[in-house]
Amino acid sequence: MADDHEKTPSGVSRREFLKISGIAATVPLVVPQVVEAAGEKVPVHGPGKVPMSFTINGKKYGAQLEPRVTLLDALRDSFDLTGTKRVCDRAECGACTVLLNNKPVYACTVLAIEAQRQPITTIESLSTGGKLHPIQTAFVEHDGQQCGFCTPGFVIACKAFLDKYPHPTAEQIRYHLNGNLCRCGTYKGIREVVAQMSGTKGA
Amino acid sequence: MAEYKWPAPAERTLIGKRFSRVDGPAKASGRAKYSYDYNPKGLLFGKVLRCPYAHARVTSIDTSAAEKMPGVKAVQVVQKAGTEILWQGDDVVAVAAVDEPTAEDAIRAIQVKYDVLPHNVSDAEPPPGAGEGPPGPMSEDDLDDALSNQVPEAQVISRLQKDGVTFQVTDDMVKELKGYGVPDTVINALKAAPYHPEAANQQRPPYQKMAAQTLGDPDKGFASAEVTSEGVYGASVITHCCLETHGSAAEWPSSDHLFVHCSTQGVSGLPGQYAQALNIPAGNVRAHQDNIGGGFGSKFSPDRWGIATAQLSKSAGGKPVKYMLERDSELMTAGARPSAFARVKVGAKRDGTVVAWQSNSWGTGGPAGAGSPPIPYVFEIPNQRKQHTAVRTNQGPARAWRAPNHPQAAVITMCALDDLAYKLNMDPLEFFTKNLEIAGPRAPIYKEEFPIAADLMGWKQKWHPRGDKAEGPVKRGVGLSMHTWGGRGHAGDCMMTIHPDGSVDIKLGTQDLGTGTRTAILIVAGDSLGLPMNAFSLNIGDTMYPPDGGSGGSTTIGGVSSSTRRASLMALDQLFAKVAPALGAQPGDLEAKDGTVRVKGDHSKSLSWKQACAKLGAMPLSVTGKNPGPGNLINSGVGGVQMADVSVDTETGIVKVNKMVAVQDCGLIINVKLAESQCYGALIMGISYALYEEKILDPVTGRMLNPNMEFYRLAGLRDIPELVVHMMTDPMNDNRGVIGLGEPPVVSPGAAISNAVANAIGVRVPFIPLTPDRVLAALEQQQKAGA
Numbered sequence: 001m002a003d004d005h006e007k008t009p010s011g012v013s014r015r016e017f018l019k020i021s022g023i024a025a026t027v028p029l030v031v032p033q034v035v036e037a038a039g040e041k042v043p044v045h046g047p048g049k050v051p052m053s054f055t056i057n058g059k060k061y062g063a064q065l066e067p068r069v070t071l072l073d074a075l076r077d078s079f080d081l082t083g084t085k086r087v088c089d090r091a092e093c094g095a096c097t098v099l100l101n102n103k104p105v106y107a108c109t110v111l112a113i114e115a116q117r118q119p120i121t122t123i124e125s126l127s128t129g130g131k132l133h134p135i136q137t138a139f140v141e142h143d144g145q146q147c148g149f150c151t152p153g154f155v156i157a158c159k160a161f162l163d164k165y166p167h168p169t170a171e172q173i174r175y176h177l178n179g180n181l182c183r184c185g186t187y188k189g190i191r192e193v194v195a196q197m198s199g200t201k202g203a
Numbered sequence: 204m205a206e207y208k209w210p211a212p213a214e215r216t217l218i219g220k221r222f223s224r225v226d227g228p229a230k231a232s233g234r235a236k237y238s239y240d241y242n243p244k245g246l247l248f249g250k251v252l253r254c255p256y257a258h259a260r261v262t263s264i265d266t267s268a269a270e271k272m273p274g275v276k277a278v279q280v281v282q283k284a285g286t287e288i289l290w291q292g293d294d295v296v297a298v299a300a301v302d303e304p305t306a307e308d309a310i311r312a313i314q315v316k317y318d319v320l321p322h323n324v325s326d327a328e329p330p331p332g333a334g335e336g337p338p339g340p341m342s343e344d345d346l347d348d349a350l351s352n353q354v355p356e357a358q359v360i361s362r363l364q365k366d367g368v369t370f371q372v373t374d375d376m377v378k379e380l381k382g383y384g385v386p387d388t389v390i391n392a393l394k395a396a397p398y399h400p401e402a403a404n405q406q407r408p409p410y411q412k413m414a415a416q417t418l419g420d421p422d423k424g425f426a427s428a429e430v431t432s433e434g435v436y437g438a439s440v441i442t443h444c445c446l447e448t449h450g451s452a453a454e455w456p457s458s459d460h461l462f463v464h465c466s467t468q469g470v471s472g473l474p475g476q477y478a479q480a481l482n483i484p485a486g487n488v489r490a491h492q493d494n495i496g497g498g499f500g501s502k503f504s505p506d507r508w509g510i511a512t513a514q515l516s517k518s519a520g521g522k523p524v525k526y527m528l529e530r531d532s533e534l535m536t537a538g539a540r541p542s543a544f545a546r547v548k549v550g551a552k553r554d555g556t557v558v559a560w561q562s563n564s565w566g567t568g569g570p571a572g573a574g575s576p577p578i579p580y581v582f583e584i585p586n587q588r589k590q591h592t593a594v595r596t597n598q599g600p601a602r603a604w605r606a607p608n609h610p611q612a613a614v615i616t617m618c619a620l621d622d623l624a625y626k627l628n629m630d631p632l633e634f635f636t637k638n639l640e641i642a643g644p645r646a647p648i649y650k651e652e653f654p655i656a657a658d659l660m661g662w663k664q665k666w667h668p669r670g671d672k673a674e675g676p677v678k679r680g681v682g683l684s685m686h687t688w689g690g691r692g693h694a695g696d697c698m699m700t701i702h703p704d705g706s707v708d709i710k711l712g713t714q715d716l717g718t719g720t721r722t723a724i725l726i727v728a729g730d731s732l733g734l735p736m737n738a739f740s741l742n743i744g745d746t747m748y749p750p751d752g753g754s755g756g757s758t759t760i761g762g763v764s765s766s767t768r769r770a771s772l773m774a775l776d777q778l779f780a781k782v783a784p785a786l787g788a789q790p791g792d793l794e795a796k797d798g799t800v801r802v803k804g805d806h807s808k809s810l811s812w813k814q815a816c817a818k819l820g821a822m823p824l825s826v827t828g829k830n831p832g833p834g835n836l837i838n839s840g841v842g843g844v845q846m847a848d849v850s851v852d853t854e855t856g857i858v859k860v861n862k863m864v865a866v867q868d869c870g871l872i873i874n875v876k877l878a879e880s881q882c883y884g885a886l887i888m889g890i891s892y893a894l895y896e897e898k899i900l901d902p903v904t905g906r907m908l909n910p911n912m913e914f915y916r917l918a919g920l921r922d923i924p925e926l927v928v929h930m931m932t933d934p935m936n937d938n939r940g941v942i943g944l945g946e947p948p949v950v951s952p953g954a955a956i957s958n959a960v961a962n963a964i965g966v967r968v969p970f971i972p973l974t975p976d977r978v979l980a981a982l983e984q985q986q987k988a989g990a
Contacts, residue, residue, distance in 0.1 A: 066304050076240070077248075077302070077303070082237075083232070084233070085496070088911060089529065089530055092913045123232065126233075136228070140224070140228055140231055143224065143876060145227065146716075146717030147495060148226075149237065150446055151230050151233075155231055174920060177920045178919040179919075180919075181446075181919060182917075183446050184497060184888070185883060185884030185891075185918075186880075187887055189880070
């Protein structure tokens with residue numbers, strides 16, 4: 001790439017910067033093992049468990065996890081935040097959608113180790129003290145759910161979408177909410193949710 | 204004594220109105236717990252090593268390395284060396300470990316050797332004469348298949364007597380069959396059947412012709428027909444693709460007591476199945492489930508992996524072990540809808556009256572072949588000749604898929620009839636309406652539904668003779684289909700307890716698949732007791748509660764609504780007897796309305812619900828309402844009509860649905876809002892299987908090519924057009940009682956969309972899903988034929 005050696009304001013090349021931000025800035029507090037690969041010294045985490053810490057819904061969480069553990073599995077298995085669902089486990093269905101740095105991501109294809117030091121928002125944070133978020137209320141009213149397994153992911157996806165596009169066009173709704181799949185067939189209700197929340201006609 | 208009937212329409216406070224699902228807030232907030240979410244302290248994680256071949260024999264298994272790995276707590280061989288594996292992904296060894304990565308490593312450390320055997324995954328049309336040889340002795344699968352597909356008793360008996368069986372008939376088996384209601388004549392023939400153990404391991408021919416069936420005089424029928432149409436139609440194998448995969452968590456609170464959290468459509472039916480496999484009394488098995496992430500007919504058994512999970516827990520000292528299928532295992536092994544295809548010839552008089560049907564059908568349900576679809580569907584054509592050939596494949600076993608066999612039968616029948624209407628130069632709406640006289644017991648409802656559907660679709664404006672003459676590559680057309688289903692409520696008990704403080708709890712061993720079962724129970728109880736829905740504590744989904752039938756075949760709403768209604772009326776009888784003296788009235792003069800117990804017609808004599816319940820004294824009253832039971836609260840038999848409007852891009856072959864209309868009856872509707880949701884969901888699921896879904900197997904390797912959600916494609920939000928649902932809610936339907944709704948509306952979309960595509964492009968695309976390659980192939984054929 002032409003801009004590989006482009007200098008950032010700090011004077012380090014982008015390539016070096018990426019190396020630092022991609023590894024050093026997100027890894028645990030212990031000094032990783034350093035090995036030589038292709039003539040370069042590379043820090044290695046694992047195999048085996050390493051300490052990790054997260055900020056989820058504004059709360060601190062810590063766990064000993066293997067570097068290969070996904071954010072999804074860490075949320076569900078280590079922190080009992082089971083509202084985020086595992087369905088396809090390879091970024092095809094959206095049931096595991098969470099916000100990472102306020103952006104929607106599929107938690108099944110983010111490694112937990114990469115998700116450290118960035119705010120993580122899960123479905124559990126949307127309703128506080130038993131009070132539903134207006135989007136959740138709309139899901140209930142428009143029956144945008146049946147078995148409910150895709151629902152938390154869809155709620156998060158709708159929230160992220162409406163935050164970015166408060167008054168979406170029909171085509172924007174169809175495009176941006178096509179990354180979450182439902183088997184029971186609740187899309188009609190979900191489109192009504194978006195229509196109500198955005199005051200538009202929907203998709 | 205109470206009279207067991209539904210309240211008169213004018214007196215209903217909750218029944219027949221529109222309510223959001225009561226568990227909606229829990230689901231939308233992520234608080235709703237599923238079996239997948241069970242997460243107790245010390246939970247061990249299961250994994251299963253699966254056979255990579257479609258057909259193989261296990262020759263050796265070495266688990267020693269896995270057993271020695273730190274963190275591995277139990278290893279269980281599921282199918283031992285010597286076992287013949289009949290489909291890719293079948294379970295071989297299960298392990299439990301402290302976390303999932305360790306369990307995955309353990310699976311990789313296991314050495315299994317196989318003898319790879321020849322496989323067949325093709326359900327292409329059988330060659331002429333295939334499957335005509337003697338069928339040979341019956342295997343257990345053959346027998347199950349015959350019994351569950353209602354093969355006539357005499358046929359089964361004659362086969363048992365003539366060909367014998369490949370398995371030993373045990374007392375347990377006889378007991379089980381009797382339990383399923385298999386007649387004594389069949390059981391006696393089974394007991395006396397010659398035993399041929401040597402045939403069990405013989406390579407069986409892939410084709411099995413069923414006995415030909417005739418009705419009336421097909422030759423005369425066709426001779427009298429003035430117009431005939433011939434074609435080939437069908438539906439490929441699809442999967443269930445439940446979002447929550449199959450699986451369970453199992454633990455042993457004591458050495459002979461099992462506790463399972465299982466993703467299931469039948470909580471009450473689980474203990475017997477575990478007990479048999481694990482050799483413990485069914486009463487020692489407790490099953491629990493709060494919510495289920497989809498089943499669609501595929502989740503009635505603990506399955507091989509579920510039994511293995513319980514065994515792993517036992518080996519690990521009773522600690523909880525959870526194993527939920529991975530997505531690829533789910534799609535490969537956890538259920539598929541059988542394919543069905545048919546060459547059909549159908550004949551009519553010039554005026555459109557259908558007089559004769561002939562079909563040669565085939566399809567696969569995996570290793571045991573498959574039952575034949577009920578064709579011709581809906582229409583009782585007077586002269587018929589039918590022959591079905593079951594194709595045994597290494598596709599993986601079939602399971603009931605929402606409205607088993609009906610969507611396939613609808614595609615074969617309604618598309619063949621639509622082609623006949625084309626040959627007759629008739630508008631299909633006129634043609635189908637003309638033949639309603641032979642549309643069976645629901646003919647009157649179809650007669651009402653067709654004009655409503657036509658109006659909602661704008662059929663008259665949109666329909667044109669086959670082949671859209673508009674300029675440009677995108678062609679538009681409309682199509683229709685119709686369907687039927689039974690849906691009588693299953694057996695089940697509802698226990699209702701009224702406490703002296705006025706609180707009421709309800710317990711049923713049923714489950715809410717997302718159909719709104721909880722909501723329906725509370726609507727019925729609230730309407731019956733004159734209380735709001737939130738006045739009750741409702742408990743379902745546990746074997747500690749009274750047994751209730753499995754949720755399959757649209758039987759739940761009839762089952763739970765009637766048992767709850769009966770329990771409510773029984774409870775009121777007892778309560779009124781205690782309260783009547785305080786109101787200076789006879790028990791029969793009382794009613795429970797608006798949160799009070801009062802004298803009918805004299806509301807000055809009234810007690811609040813709480814005051815009335817205080818008259819119970821120290822002890823609560825408890826009753827159990829049953830279905831079946833007194834009074835006609837439920838019924839069976841519905842009919843629905845659907846229409847589709849599609850656009851087809853003739854350059855790319857892509858089909859887009861523009862609009863769908865469903866008109867549906869289901870007797871008395873408890874909750875109109877969620878009934879409509881069932882129909883919307885069914886239309887969407889229908890669009891999905893009509894256009895996108897197919898379990899694709901590689902003929903060379905026998906492996907599934909799309910065991911994921913990228914290439915096993917479900918419809919997304921973008922694919923869903925305008926949907927219109929009309930429920931038949933007039934007094935005539937109301938008087939029939941409650942009837943199930945889950946299956947019927949999912950039957951017609953495949954046929955309606957296929958017919959709309961034919962109307963748009965002027966040629967039939969024979970099979971669903973109507974994928975671009977199939978559409979383009981049909982267009983190419985059409986061009987060749989025209990050239």
